[in-house]
Each structure stands twice: as C-alpha cells, then as structure tokens.
Amino acid sequence: MSESTAPPEDEEVAHHDEHESTGVENRKLGMWVFLSSEFLFFGALITNYLLYFGREFEQGPTPSEIYDIPFTSVSSFVLLMSSLTMVLAHNALTRRDQGATRTWLLATAMLGSVFLAGQVFEFTEFIVEYDMTLSTNPAASSFYVLTGFHGTHVAIGVIMLLSLFGLSKRLGGLSERQHLNLELVGLYWHFVDIIWIVIFTVVYLLTATSGG
Amino acid sequence: MTEEHHATHPQPAQYVKIAVVLATLTAVEVGLYYLNNSLSLGWINTALLLILAALKFLIVIGWYMHLRFEKRTLSRFFGFGFVLALTLYAVVLVGFGVLALNR
Amino acid sequence: MTTAAERAATIFRRPAPEKGIWSWITTVDHKRIGVMYGYSAFIFFIIGGLEALLLRIHLSQAESNFLTAAEYNGLFTTHGVTMVFLVIMPMGAAFMNYLLPLMIGARDVAFPRLNALSYWIFLFGGLFLYSGILFSGMAAPIGVEGVSGNLDPSDITRLGALPDGGWFFYQPNASRDFSPGTAVDFAALGLQILGIASLISAVNFIVTIFNLRAKGMRLLRMPVFIWMSLVVAFLLLFSLPIIAIALFMVTFDRQFGTLFFDATGGGDPILWQHLFWLFGHPEVYILILPAMGIVSEILPVFSRKPLFGYAAVVFAGAGIGFLGFGVWAHHMFASGITPAAQAGFGIATMTIAVPTGVKIFNWLGTMWLGRIRLAPPMLFAIGFLAMFTIGGLSGVTHSIVPSDWQQTDTYYIVGHFHYVLFGGAIFGIFGGLYYWFPKFAGRMLNERLGKIHFWLWFIGFNMTFAPMHWLGFQGMIRRTWRYHPSLEFWNQIVSIGAFIIALGLVVFIFNWVRSRRHGPIAGMDPWDARTLEWSIPNPTPVHNFSTVPTVHGLDEFWHRKYGEDDEGRPVRKDDADSYVARLGEEGNDPAVPIHLPNPTYFPFLMAAGLPLIGYGIIFHTSAVGKALIAIGVLLSLSALMGWATEPLEEGHHGPVEAH
Numbered sequence: 019m020s021e022s023t024a025p026p027e028d029e030e031v032a033h034h035d036e037h038e039s040t041g042v043e044n045r046k047l048g049m050w051v052f053l054s055s056e057f058l059f060f061g062a063l064i065t066n067y068l069l070y071f072g073r074e075f076e077q078g079p080t081p082s083e084i085y086d087i088p089f090t091s092v093s094s095f096v097l098l099m100s101s102l103t104m105v106l107a108h109n110a111l112t113r114r115d116q117g118a119t120r121t122w123l124l125a126t127a128m129l130g131s132v133f134l135a136g137q138v139f140e141f142t143e144f145i146v147e148y149d150m151t152l153s154t155n156p157a158a159s160s161f162y163v164l165t166g167f168h169g170t171h172v173a174i175g176v177i178m179l180l181s182l183f184g185l186s187k188r189l190g191g192l193s194e195r196q197h198l199n200l201e202l203v204g205l206y207w208h209f210v211d212i213i214w215i216v217i218f219t220v221v222y223l224l225t226a227t228s229g230g
Numbered sequence: 231m232t233e234e235h236h237a238t239h240p241q242p243a244q245y246v247k248i249a250v251v252l253a254t255l256t257a258v259e260v261g262l263y264y265l266n267n268s269l270s271l272g273w274i275n276t277a278l279l280l281i282l283a284a285l286k287f288l289i290v291i292g293w294y295m296h297l298r299f300e301k302r303t304l305s306r307f308f309g310f311g312f313v314l315a316l317t318l319y320a321v322v323l324v325g326f327g328v329l330a331l332n333r
Numbered sequence: 334m335t336t337a338a339e340r341a342a343t344i345f346r347r348p349a350p351e352k353g354i355w356s357w358i359t360t361v362d363h364k365r366i367g368v369m370y371g372y373s374a375f376i377f378f379i380i381g382g383l384e385a386l387l388l389r390i391h392l393s394q395a396e397s398n399f400l401t402a403a404e405y406n407g408l409f410t411t412h413g414v415t416m417v418f419l420v421i422m423p424m425g426a427a428f429m430n431y432l433l434p435l436m437i438g439a440r441d442v443a444f445p446r447l448n449a450l451s452y453w454i455f456l457f458g459g460l461f462l463y464s465g466i467l468f469s470g471m472a473a474p475i476g477v478e479g480v481s482g483n484l485d486p487s488d489i490t491r492l493g494a495l496p497d498g499g500w501f502f503y504q505p506n507a508s509r510d511f512s513p514g515t516a517v518d519f520a521a522l523g524l525q526i527l528g529i530a531s532l533i534s535a536v537n538f539i540v541t542i543f544n545l546r547a548k549g550m551r552l553l554r555m556p557v558f559i560w561m562s563l564v565v566a567f568l569l570l571f572s573l574p575i576i577a578i579a580l581f582m583v584t585f586d587r588q589f590g591t592l593f594f595d596a597t598g599g600g601d602p603i604l605w606q607h608l609f610w611l612f613g614h615p616e617v618y619i620l621i622l623p624a625m626g627i628v629s630e631i632l633p634v635f636s637r638k639p640l641f642g643y644a645a646v647v648f649a650g651a652g653i654g655f656l657g658f659g660v661w662a663h664h665m666f667a668s669g670i671t672p673a674a675q676a677g678f679g680i681a682t683m684t685i686a687v688p689t690g691v692k693i694f695n696w697l698g699t700m701w702l703g704r705i706r707l708a709p710p711m712l713f714a715i716g717f718l719a720m721f722t723i724g725g726l727s728g729v730t731h732s733i734v735p736s737d738w739q740q741t742d743t744y745y746i747v748g749h750f751h752y753v754l755f756g757g758a759i760f761g762i763f764g765g766l767y768y769w770f771p772k773f774a775g776r777m778l779n780e781r782l783g784k785i786h787f788w789l790w791f792i793g794f795n796m797t798f799a800p801m802h803w804l805g806f807q808g809m810i811r812r813t814w815r816y817h818p819s820l821e822f823w824n825q826i827v828s829i830g831a832f833i834i835a836l837g838l839v840v841f842i843f844n845w846v847r848s849r850r851h852g853p854i855a856g857m858d859p860w861d862a863r864t865l866e867w868s869i870p871n872p873t874p875v876h877n878f879s880t881v882p883t884v885h886g887l888d889e890f891w892h893r894k895y896g897e898d899d900e901g902r903p904v905r906k907d908d909a910d911s912y913v914a915r916l917g918e919e920g921n922d923p924a925v926p927i928h929l930p931n932p933t934y935f936p937f938l939m940a941a942g943l944p945l946i947g948y949g950i951i952f953h954t955s956a957v958g959k960a961l962i963a964i965g966v967l968l969s970l971s972a973l974m975g976w977a978t979e980p981l982e983e984g985h986h987g988p989v990e991a992h
Contacts, residue, residue: 038544038545039544039545040543040544042544044443044444044540044544045444047539047543048443048444048536048537048539051536051539051540051570052536054570055535055536055571055573055574056574058572059574059577062574062575062579063578066578066582066593066604069601070600073599074599075598075599076598076599152585152589152591153590153591153598155598155599156595156598156601159591159592160593163581167581181974181977185978
C-alpha cells in the first residue's frame with residue numbers, strides 16, 4: 019500500500035479505538051475506575067484520624083477540641099453549592115451554550131477557591147490561635163494531612179476548571195471531544211465533594227468536643 | 231455520546247431542587263449536632279448523622295455524578311472500591327479497638 | 334480530524350520519528366513500551382543479583398568482615414526493594430504491555446500516551462531511588478541533633494547510604510531518629526513515584542480489557558493471562574493508594590515532624606505495619622499472578638491439550654486476588670496483635686490455599702496424558718509448578734500461628750518467599766521470555782542453551798534456597814550480619830548455589846544477544862500455539878492486526894487450525910497450513926490504511942518532573958530544594974497542558990514497515 023498524506027474520504031479507514039465493549043467511553047470508564055481507588059486513599063487518611071482523635075496526648079490541643087463548627091458548616095455549604103454550579107456547567111454544554119458553560123465553570127472554580135481560602139483560614143487559626151501544628155500530637159498530624167490532601171485535590175480541580183475555562187475562552191467554545199473532558203472534570207469535582215461530605219460528618223461533627 | 235443521554239438528563243431546575251435538598255440535609259445535620267450538645271443523644275446522634283451523610287453522599291453520586299442513569303458496570307466498579315475500603319479499614323479500626331466495645 | 338482551532342492550540346508540532354532514540358522516547362506503541370519495561374527490568378535484575386552475590390559472599394563465613402554491618406543492612410534492603418519493585422513488577426508490566434492488545438485482538442491499549450507515561454515514571458522512579466547512594470550523609474532530616482539508639486552517624490559509609498531498614502521499612506527503625514541521613518527518604522519517595530506508574534497502568538489495563546476486546550471475545554473467552562492481568566490491575570488499583578498514604582506518612586514524619594508513628598509523641602508504630610501489609614500482601618499476588626498467567630498459556634501449547642478447567646483456573650485466580658486483601662495481618666502474628674485477630678487471619682490465610690490448589694491441580698491436569706514437548710518454555714513452566722508448590726506449602730505452614738511464631742524472622746521465611754518469587758515468578762517470567770521471544774524478535778532462542786540455562790537454574794536455585802528452610806529451624810535469624818559458626822556449612826552450600834544461578838543467567842544473556850541477530854527465523858506460528866497473538870507475523874507488525882479477527886470461542890486461533898476426531902483428539906485441518914501462510918501475508922500488508930496514535934514527548938517530560946519534586950522534598954530546607962519542587966511541578970503541569978491540547982492524529986498512517 020502506498021502511503022498518502024491525506025486521509026482517504028470514502029475508503030474504510032481503520033482507527034485505533036473503534037468500539038467499546040462495555041458501552042461506556044474509555045475515558046469515562048477510566049475516570050470511574052480511578053475514582054473508586056481514591057476511596058482507599060481517603061479511607062486510609064480518615065482511618066488514621068479516627069485512630070488518634072480521642073487519645074490522650076502529652077501535648078494538646080487535639081483538633082476535636084477546637085473545631086469551629088459554624089465556620090466549617092458554611093464552607094461545607096459552599097463546596098456543596100459548587101457541585102451544583104458544576105452540574106449546571108455540564109448541562110449548559112449539552113445545550114451548546116458556550117457562554118453559560120464558561121460562567122458556571124468560573125463559578126465552580128470560584129466557589130472551590132472560597133472553600134480553599136476557608137481551609138487556609140482554619141489552619142491559620144489553629145496554628146496561631148491554638149498553637150496546634152503538624153507536630154503537636156498524632157491527632158493533629160492526622161487532621162492536617164487528611165484535610166490537606168483533600169484541599170490539594172480541590173486545588174487540582176480548580177486548576178482543571180480554569181483550564182477548561184481558558185480553553186473555551188481561547189477557542190470560542192469547547193469542541194465535541196471536550197464535552198467528555200468537562201464531564202470527567204465534573205465527576206472528579208463531585209467526588210472531591212462527596213469525600214468532604216464524609217469528612218464533615220465523620221471528622222468534624224462526630225468527633226467535635228468543642229461544643230461549637 | 232452525551233447526546234444520547236440528553237433525554238434522561240435532569241433539567242437545570244431539577245439540579246437546583248437537588249441542591250436545596252442537599253443544603254437542607256446539611257442544615258439538619260448541623261442542627262442535630264447542636265441538639266446533641268445539649269441532650270447527649272449518644273449512639274442515636276451517631277446513627278442519624280451517618281444516615282444524613284449517607285443520603286447526601288448517594289444523592290450527589292446518583293444525580294450529580296449521574297450514576298443512576300449510567301450503565302451498571304460503573305456502579306459496580308465504584309461500589310466495589312467503596313465496600314472494599316469500608317471493610318478493610320473497619321477491620322483495622324476494630325483491631326486497634328477504636329470501633330470495638332472498649333471505647 | 335482536527336479543526337483549525339485545535340491545531341492552533343498546539344504549542345509545538347507533534348513529532349513523528351520512526352528510528353533512533355527519539356522514536357523510543359516519544360513512542361506510544363504498547364509493544365515498544367513493553368520492550369523498554371523488559372530491558373529496564375532485566376538490568377535491575379542483574380543489579381539486584383549482584384547485590385545478592387555480595388550478600389552471599391559475606392554470608393559464606395559466620396564471622397565475615399567482607400561487608401560492614403551498615404553495608405550489609407543496606408544491601409539486603411536494596412536487594413529486596415530492587416527485586417520486588419524494579420524487577421518482578423516491571424517484568425510483569427513488560428509482558429502485559431506487549432501481549433494485552435495482541436491477545437484480545439486490539440491495536441493498542443485504551444490510553445497509549447498514559448501507557449508511555451507509566452513507563453517513564455517507572456524508569457525515573459527507579460533511577461531516583463538508586464541515586465540516593467550519591468547523597469550519603471547529606472542533609473540529614475531536620476531536627477535531628479544527635480542520634481538515639483546505637484547507630485553511629487559516622488557509620489554511614491558510601492554503601493551504607495543505601496536504605497537499610499528492610500524492604501518493609503518498619504517503624505521506628507526507619508524513622509529519622511534511627512535512620513538518619515537521606516537513604517530512607519530516597520526509598521520512600523522513589524517507591525511513591527513508582528506507585529504512581531503502576532496505578533496509571535492499572536487504570537489503563539482495566540479499561541483496555543473491558544473495552545477493547547475483539548468482536549466475540551467475551552470475558553470468559555479471554556486467555557488466562559489476560560484474566561490474571563485483569564486481577565493484577567484491580568489489586569494494584571486498590572492496594573497502591575494505601576501504600577501511597579503510608580509512604581506520605583513516613584515521609585512527613587521524617588521531613589515535616591508529624592507524629593504518625595512516633596511512640597514518644599503518642600503515635601503508633603504498629604499502624605505502619607497495618608498500612609504497609611494492607612498493600613504488601615496484595616502486592617505479593619501482584620507479583621505471582623502474571624507468572625501464573627504465563628504458565629497457563631505455556632502448558633497447554635506444550636502439552637498439546639487445552640487448559641484443564643479454564644473457568645476454574647480463572648475464578649481461582651480471581652479468588653486468590655480477592656482473598657489476598659483479607660490476610661495482611663499474617664505478617665504481624667508476632668507483632669502483638671490480639672489472639673482473636675491471629676485466629677481470624679490464620680484461618681483466612683489457610684483458605685487461600687484452596688484456590689491455589691485448584692490452579693495447581695488444573696495445571697497438572699493439563700499436562701496429564703498430553704503429548705509433552707520439553708522445550709525451554711515448558712521446562713520453566715514445569716519448574717514453576719514444582720517450585721511454586723513447595724513455596725506455597727511452606728506458606729501454609731506460616732498460616733498456623735504458633736508455627737509461624739517460630740518461623741518468623743528466620744531463614745525459613747527467606748526460603749519460603751524465594752521459592753514462590755524466584756522459583757515461581759522468575760521461573761514463570763523466563764518461561765515467558767523463551768516462549769514469546771519469536772513474537773518480539775522474529776527469531777528463535779537456541780534450545781540447547783535454553784536447556785542448559787534451565788538445569789543450571791534448577792540445580793543452583795534449589796541449592797541456594799532449600800537449605801534456608803532448615804537453617805531457619807536451626808535458629809539462623811533473618812537480616813543478620815553474623816550468625817552462629819555451626820550454621821556455616823549450609824551457608825556455604827547456599828552461596829555456591831547462588832553463583833550457579835549467576836552462571837545460568839550468563840548463559841541466558843549470551844543466548845539472547847546471539848539469537849537476536851543470528852537465531853533461526855521464526856516464521857509464522859513457530860510453537861503451533863492456541864491464542865490470537867500467534868495469528869499475526871513474527872516479529873509483530875507495528876499495527877498488530879491487519880484485520881481484527883472475530884472470535885467464536887476460547888482458543889480461537891487453535892480451532893481455526895484444528896478440528897477434533899471422535900475421541901476428542903485434535904486433528905489438523907487440511908487447509909491449516911495455507912490458512913496460516915495467508916495470515917502471514919495479510920498480516921504484513923493490510924488492505925486498508927490504519928491510523929495509529931502519534932508519538933509524543935509529553936509523557937516523557939511529565940514524568941521527568943516527578944524526580945525533581947522528589948529531590949526538592951528531600952532538600953526542602955534549602956533554597957535549591959524549594960526551587961526544585963517548583964520547577965518539577967511546573968514541568969509536569971506544562972507537559973500535562975501540552976498533552977491535553979495536542980491534536981490526536983495528524984495523518985500518521987499505517988502500514989509502516991515492520992521493525
């Protein structure tokens with residue numbers, strides 16, 4: 019066969035990824051598979067915290083003693099709402115409304131950033147006000163590492179959202195292929211949210227002894 | 231491919247309704263937390279909070295992540311990871327006596 | 334095709350080299366990636382083997398001074414880390430990468446670029462891990478004023494800068510107090526990087542196996558090797574996050590002062606053991622299942638009989654994987670866990686013997702009444718069967734808790750795991766190398782040299798590892814720099830055996846190098862095999878299949894060549910030879926142009942950022958360290974952006990000449 023530089027239009031051309039035996043696109047299946055592994059990741063971190071939170075230590079305080087539940091409730095609400103804006107962004111894209119998609123993407127990124135700012139504020143309070151650092155006791159270590167990794171995941175999500183936003187702005191909209199990518203970023207974002215749902219209840223509400 | 235799901239995708243208004251449900255559940259959780267501070271409900275508090283969290287968890291997965299409307303393969307994969315994590319770590323915590331009776 | 338807008342989004346033009354080093358650096362071809370994994374793993378095998386030989390020279394005398402204690406500790410730790418993470422795992426990856434698409438009738442894996450990324454992260458991770466030797470004594474973890482315990486800081490000689498806490502890095506021995514210096518940090522961060530590579534591969538292989546099968550290839554028509562790869566992928570998927578967390582925790586304890594495992598601060602060293610073995614036990618099944626898959630492919634071909642009880646072998650493999658998650662604390666019977674836990678895990682461990690036994694009997698059943706051909710692949714497969722069974726039996730003795738209390742931390746355990754990992758995994762892997770060499774090279778390995786290799790290994794291996802069982806019972810503990818003089822005789826036998834193993838490897842290397850150029854041409858289907866990868870020319874054409882076959886049952890290729898007589902014996906069809914010849918012609922000359930994924934350098938660049946971040950974390954107290962973290966993050970992120978925006982295809986058409 020001779021090599022040609024232009025793809026033949028009417029001849030049958032064999033492609034690399036032609037069909038999916040499960041009926042789910044490769045990238046989507048890949049994202050769900052990856053997310054299921056993240057349960058093991060965050061599960062280990064939550065387990066560490068549950069192991070240590072109530073023990074007696076020489077140095078205090080432990081996180082449970084100093085949680086600011088009202089503050090954390092508000093930032094949980096913010097993250098929850100960011101899932102709404104995320105799903106609205108995806109919905110807008112399915113309706114081919116590129117402008118609305120961009121708006122909702124930006125909104126999600128902003129809500130995520132507000133959440134992160136809240137985390138930074140909380141950490142700062144704990145360190146400056148209560149002198150609870152990574153090295154104070156294992157409960158503190160577990161708390162910071164757990165919420166720190168969650169925050170890192172949020173930050174990565176924000177970067178992905180802003181990338182999609184930037185791409186859409188530069189190219190005048192997201193192409194058909196990018197539809198799936200936005201959906202995948204959405205899945206990731208919602209996952210980070212559900213992990214926080216677990217953390218807020220199990221780590222904050224159920225172990226707080228601060229009484230608010 | 232997403233076009234084929236178009237008919238089954240909820241409308242924006244539905245998503246907002248779901249968000250209101252999620253916010254309400256969160257408010258109930260926080261309310262329960264304060265109630266428990268005054269009344270010391272013990273294991274009832276734990277059970278209720280976990281149920282509320284589980285509801286939020288499943289609602290986001292089912293509707294926002296669209297898993298209710300996807301092929302069952304995805305639920306199986308995702309669910310397997312979750313059940314595995316829960317089981318393994320429960321055994322570790324029991325082994326350390328955290329979930330055991332002497333707490 | 335790409336739109337003008339998408340092309341504009343590309344910063345650099347996509348490369349398309351076909352020869353030379355750039356073609357390897359930018360490749361996304363699963364076959365080339367598999368080959369790179371294979372050669373890299375092989376080089377690490379030689380390094381790990383040399384480490385073992387140094388250990389055995391030292392241990393041939395009861396009170397030797399050949400190595401200092403620090404050097405000895407460093408060598409056995411690095412030998413273990415190397416063999417587990419840099420040899421057996423990537424060798425498994427090499428086979429899975431090369432064969433997965435071929436055996437399911439696909440042209441590549443689901444995510445070719447991600448596949449390349451996995452390889453480069455693996456290579457950089459391994460190099461990063463070993464590079465720690467160069468930084469001996471530098472930048473001890475912050476906060477260490479003196480050194481507690483009886484380790485003298487001046488004892489960190491050059492070889493002693495190797496990580497030295499055993500491949501499982503128990504706490505507090507591997508904490509900054511008892512392991513000052515940077516060696517453990519290089520190991521922990523190196524393993525972290527390697528873990529990322531394997532996790533990405535796992536996702537890739539799961540999607541590939543579920544989505545890219547040829548028409549008609551239902552799950553229960555896939556070759557056993559594919560099934561074992563699928564189980565391995567799930568084991569990796571769910572166990573790697575756990576070790577990732579554990580490694581973060583130990584790195585943070587050492588570098589940033591967290592107190593996870595620090596007993597003086599209220600932490601719990603046993604937590605490390607739980608987290609490590611939650612990963613560590615599935616890990617050993619990750620190590621053995623690919624070899625089990627390989628053997629399941631070889632035995633039927635060389636017994637000229639189908640695999641006995643295909644479904645049982647498949648479900649047993651899945652069962653082993655699943656149960657493997659439930660037995661981790663059997664590594665902790667002597668660590669002070671409760672009697673209830675000991676009983677539970679002991680029973681759970683015994684149950685794994687059941688599916689394992691099912692497989693062993695099915696393999697035997699495959700050979701029974703078959704027309705056995707004792708070519709080198711078969712010799713290694715039979716060797717696997719025998720050696721793995723012995724190793725498995727000693728494993729069952731560990732499951733009996735009081736028995737394990739005596740065996741723990743003695744050479745009995747060392748004997749056990751070398752029987753399953755060397756006699757099992759390595760023998761299986763080498764059987765696979767002999768079996769699939771024609772697929773990769775288009776030539777045959779020399780049979781006589783192969784047999785010499787096998788017998789040198791069979792004799793040398795048993796000489797080396799059998800005595801370890803009774804040495805253990807006689808009281809020789811593990812990881813011991815010196816031992817009681819009464820044990821010297823058998824230690825010398827062991828050491829001689831180790832050198833016989835080395836000799837066997839030299840024979841293999843000679844065979845391989847010579848046969849690459851001068852071996853007899855393989856032609857089509859040299860082994861008269863059963864599975865799809867043999868229905869295409871040797872060496873494999875770059876596009877794999879000219880026409881993707883439709884599958885009607887298990888062993889599709891075999892059934893196109895063979896019918897059965899009244900007694901169920903295979904009868905070669907009259908047109909089998911011409912059919913195979915036609916496959917050979919068509920295989921090299923597809924009727925339609927085939928689009929293949931384009932090469933790219935972004936995976937290489939993205940992987941390169943990770944070791945930089947690693948160095949940065951270790952030296953983070955200095956400005957250089959902080960800068961390295963920033964540069965590494967920037968490099969990986971930019972490469973990711975480039976990757977996400979490069980156009981998919983720019984008209985890279987097959988067929989290309991077979992290499």
